[in-house]
Amino acid sequence: MKLIIPMAGRGTRVRPHSHVTPKPLLPVCGKSMVERIVSTFSAVLPRPITEGVFVLGPDFGQDVRDELSDVCRRHGAEAHFAVQDVARGTAHAVACARDHMDGEGIVVFADTLFFMEPDLDLEDADVVAWVKHVDDPSRFGVAVREGDRIVELVEKPAELISTEALIGIYWCRDLALLQDAIQYLFDENLTGHGNEYQLTDAFDRMLKDDRVFKTATVTEWLDCGTIPALLDTTKVILRHERHAPDAAGVSGNAIIHEPVFLGEGATISGGEVGPYVSVEAGAQIVNSHVSDSIVFADARVTKSRLQASLVGRSAEVTDFDGALNIGDHSTVASGMP
Secondary structure, eight states: OEEEEEOOOOOGGGTTTTTTSOGGGSEETTEEHHHHHHHHHHHHOSSOOOEEEEEEOTTOOHHHHHHHHHHHHHTTOEEEEEEOSSOOOHHHHHHTTGGGOOSSEEEEOTTEEEEOOSSOOOOSOSEEEEEEEOSOGGGSEEEEEETTEEEEEEESOSSOSOOEEEEEEEEESOHHHHHHHHHHHHHHTOOOGGGSOOHHHHHHHHHHTTOOEEEEEOSEEEEOSSHHHHHHHHHHHHHHHTOOOOGGGEETTOEEOSSEEEOTTOEEESSEEOSSEEEOTTOEEESOEEESEEEOTTOEEESOEEESOEEOTTOEEESOEEOOEEOTTOEEETTOO
């Protein structure tokens, strides 16, 4: 079983935190989005993941490849890499992994997190598409069904034809068939929404070739594409996983309002932290009140009162009161010009 994960985008809507770290590698309560995706499929698929194929941007460095290789290694899989030099749509992103598009596999975009039930039924179908009910389907690709079979896939429909949004997860019995359908789009120059090559159009081509499509559902679908969404998703993860900080990391009569995640080597000394705070590895909160916030690795917050804030890696915040969003290695203190 392969996992094909396109992740070449720069994550502009979560800047400044994606300036250095690709969005799918941003941590959510101690695990990157990519690792959470791999972990989820490792737990629910009827067969083990043997390969992870990551489609990267042209400027992603060796450190990104090393981190993704470590993720695969922890889950008993082998990592492979492809590069998308120019963004020309979701189908184009998948096609960049053409050297690995054979056999059974899942295509999943690393823009969202999700929970799903185990014991997935992958029988009697050529493709299984994961969907979630939405009130406004005009912002998504949708699946149109007759009974338990999909009969049409439409990208961002102008009319209400279905409320089952495609969430960017597809299992294919034979990835080579998907690659053939994408190549057909290229050969005929069939672009869709945004004048780009859309993956939904490739799958629709497979439908027209009488391939059997079925749907599966997720119990949670969590957006990580914007700063507010990342904060909201962190709240859901904290509630779902019920983290409790290790007492060894809490000192100075600090008051903890759970849920709070405290990463390896992170400390809270004095003050009041929580609820809904993720303190990543090596970060420090000293004599501060922090709620509904993310403090990334090795950052330090001192004598501050933060809410709805993101503090970047190795950043320092001192004597600040309010909501804050600062990138890596930044410094904010009262009285600064």
